[in-house]
Every structure is written in C-alpha cells, then in structure tokens.
Amino acid sequence: MITTRGLGKSYDFYEQPANLLGALRSLLRRELTTVQAVRDLNLDVRRGEIVGLLGPNGAGKTTTVKMLCGLLVPTTGGLSVCGETPARRSYPFLSQISVIFGQKSMLWWDVSTRESFRIHKSMYEIPDDDFSEVVARLGELLDIGGILDVPVRNLSLGQRMRCELALALLHRPSLLFADEPTIGLDVEAKVVVRALFREINRTFGTTIVLTSHDMSDVEALCDRVVIVTDGGAAFDGDIGELRARAGIARTVVFTYRDTPRLPPEILRASVESGAHSVRLRLGDQPVATLVQAATGWGDLADVGIVEPGLDEVMSKVFSESGRRP
Structure with missing residues (x-):
C-alpha cells in the first residue's frame, strides 16, 4: 500500500538577522540555511494494516504524512x-485515500451532515446507488442514522467525530490517514472512536496510518509502530518489540489482605507501596522465587505482573537514542 525508499525532504530558507545591523548586512549578503526534515526514510505498509507513525514534535512525522498524501x-x-x-495528485490516487484530522472539521458547520455527504458525493462522482448503500451502511456502523439531518453546529463532539469519520469513508478509500483522531474527546468517546477504527x-x-501523541490510542489500535526521530525511522516493529528494546523491567504487584510485614531491603527496592500492597521491579530472579518469598510477608491475596506503560517506553526510546536509536 505504501513504499518509500531513501525518502527525504529538506527546506531552504534565509536566516533572519536579530538586529538592525544584521538586517542591513543581509541586504548585501544573505545566509542560506538548509533544514533536513526527513532523511533516508524507508517504509513499507501492507494492505489492511493499522500502523502508528510516532515521534516527538519536530521529528518529521507531519512532513512524512504530507508527502504520502x-x-x-x-x-x-x-x-x-x-x-x-x-x-x-491524480484522480485515481485521490479517490483511494482519505484524511481525518482531530483538530479540523471537514463537515460544513451550518448545514446537516447529510448535506456535507452530498457535496462529497459530487466531488468524488459517487453513483447514486453506491451513495445510498454506503450512507446506510456507515449510518448503522457508526450509529449516526438519527443525526444525519441535524446541523453540524448542534452535534456533540463525539457525534461530530463519528460523522467526520463517515465522511472520510464515504468514497470507500483504501487508505486512511488519521491525525490525532481522539484529541479533545472524553474517555468514553475515545473508547468508542477506537472501537470504530478497529471495526472499519x-x-x-x-x-490506517495513525499519528497520535495519545499512547492509549496507539496501544489499542496499532498492529505495528514506526518511530520517526530526527527525520528517519528509528524503530519499526510491534509494541512488544518496542518494550523489549526500551529494556524497562516489568513490575510485580503483591496485594495482601492485611498490612504486610516487609523486610527493609524490600521497602528500599519497592517502586510503590501502600497499606496492603507493594510493587517491585522484576529483575533476573525467577517470578516463582519472588512469589515464594512474598508469601512470608503476610496473607497474600493476589499477584499481578504489569508491563511498562507505553508513555514510559516511548520516553526512554527518545531520550536514550539522541533522537535516533
């Protein structure tokens, strides 16, 4: 679906002097500066994948997506x-892709969603029968059948996002770019939108190519993540591989029915402890050995293994790589 080889994008601009003397000098001699936004990027996305394109601000994600579009x-x-x-920008190309922005609306604000659909129908030359079929199908899938004739300005944010998604899919694109699709949504609406992307x-x-700073979106949706740092692909693999690469130890949580009697060395090593629980990082010692020791600290009620959070993993990858692991 997507193939890039040695992809690069640079921008040339003239430095703007900071003072009047510098501005006068620039009239005679200007200094040209080149910024490499994307460099030597190799990327393959297969049909049917959901891929997360991730990276810190200024890493080259947006420039990459703009080239792909x-x-x-x-x-x-x-x-x-x-x-x-x-x-x-040929018609065969544009008819196969679509883009949804969490911060920008493609719907016409003062008319109903159905009217926006009709405008979209004309733009993409969708036949009448196909249009009726896909509107009915999306209406059922996204649960928007009852709000299609409501002016967009009167829709809630969650309703509008579902209608935005339907509009993006109206011409049945093969490829969807989703840029921060859940930004501004409450927790319940985010869960709904993520489920809709999976169902679509x-x-x-x-x-689907997803760009998001919300790691919950990434973890819930993406089969694979590509991390872009300093304009290049620093990592390409699944989330399990990313966690392994970050090298952050998992933690084990012991929960007791009463206040446990923790040895001093365990208290010093604990990541977090409460009235009835203690959290420890797993090292080289077998879990069974640690559990056996934990039974001697009190009346053990539960044991849980917790993977490191994706936010923590991403932060470690960025900081240790110097922007390029």
Whole structure:
C-alpha cells in the first residue's frame, strides 16, 4: 500500500538577522540555511494494516504524512502510495485515500451532515446507488442514522467525530490517514472512536496510518509502530518489540489482605507501596522465587505482573537514542 525508499525532504530558507545591523548586512549578503526534515526514510505498509507513525514534535512525522498524501514533493528518494505517485495528485490516487484530522472539521458547520455527504458525493462522482448503500451502511456502523439531518453546529463532539469519520469513508478509500483522531474527546468517546477504527479496518479492510501523541490510542489500535526521530525511522516493529528494546523491567504487584510485614531491603527496592500492597521491579530472579518469598510477608491475596506503560517506553526510546536509536 505504501513504499518509500531513501525518502527525504529538506527546506531552504534565509536566516533572519536579530538586529538592525544584521538586517542591513543581509541586504548585501544573505545566509542560506538548509533544514533536513526527513532523511533516508524507508517504509513499507501492507494492505489492511493499522500502523502508528510516532515521534516527538519536530521529528518529521507531519512532513512524512504530507508527502504520502501528495501535499509535499520529496527532495530525494522515491515513494509509491496505492500504486501511484502522490505528488501528481491524480484522480485515481485521490479517490483511494482519505484524511481525518482531530483538530479540523471537514463537515460544513451550518448545514446537516447529510448535506456535507452530498457535496462529497459530487466531488468524488459517487453513483447514486453506491451513495445510498454506503450512507446506510456507515449510518448503522457508526450509529449516526438519527443525526444525519441535524446541523453540524448542534452535534456533540463525539457525534461530530463519528460523522467526520463517515465522511472520510464515504468514497470507500483504501487508505486512511488519521491525525490525532481522539484529541479533545472524553474517555468514553475515545473508547468508542477506537472501537470504530478497529471495526472499519475489519469491515472494509481499510489500511490506517495513525499519528497520535495519545499512547492509549496507539496501544489499542496499532498492529505495528514506526518511530520517526530526527527525520528517519528509528524503530519499526510491534509494541512488544518496542518494550523489549526500551529494556524497562516489568513490575510485580503483591496485594495482601492485611498490612504486610516487609523486610527493609524490600521497602528500599519497592517502586510503590501502600497499606496492603507493594510493587517491585522484576529483575533476573525467577517470578516463582519472588512469589515464594512474598508469601512470608503476610496473607497474600493476589499477584499481578504489569508491563511498562507505553508513555514510559516511548520516553526512554527518545531520550536514550539522541533522537535516533
């Protein structure tokens, strides 16, 4: 679905002097500066995947997505999206992709969602029968059948996001770019939107490229993550591989029915302790050995193994790599 080889994008600009004397000098001699936003990026996305494109601010994610959508022309390398060259912005290419932005609305604010659908229908030349079928199907899938005729300005944020998603899928794209799709939503709405993305991927086979700073989105949706740092792909694999690469130990939580009698060395080593529990990082010692010791500290009620949070994993990958692991 997506193939890039040696993809790069650089920007040239003239430095803006900080004072009047510098500004006068720049009239005679200007200093050209080149910034490499993306460098030597190799990426493959297979049909039907949900891939997270992640990275810190300024890493090159947005520039990469804009090149994949055809909004920017690469400086170096090559890329193919849906078998087309994105920068040509051909109708066959544009009819196969769609983009949804969590911060920007594609719906017309003062009319109903159905009217926005009709505008979209004309843009993509969707036949009447296909249009009726896909509106009915999306209405049922996204639970928006009862709000299609409500002016967009009167919809709640969660309702609007479902309608935005339906609009993005109206022409049945093969590839969907989702940029911060749950930003601004409450916890319940986020869960609903994530479930919808999964259902869309299963039902329509839509390939999804997700960019998000919400690691809960990533963990819930992505089969695979690509981390972009300093303009290049620093990691490409599943979340389990990413956790292993970060090298952050799992933790074990012991919960007791009463206040445990913890040895001093355990108290010093604990990550967190409460009135009836203690959390320890797992080292090289077998879990069974640790559990056996824990039974001597009190009336043990429960034992749980906790994986490191994805936020912690990502932070460690970024900080230790110097922006390029």
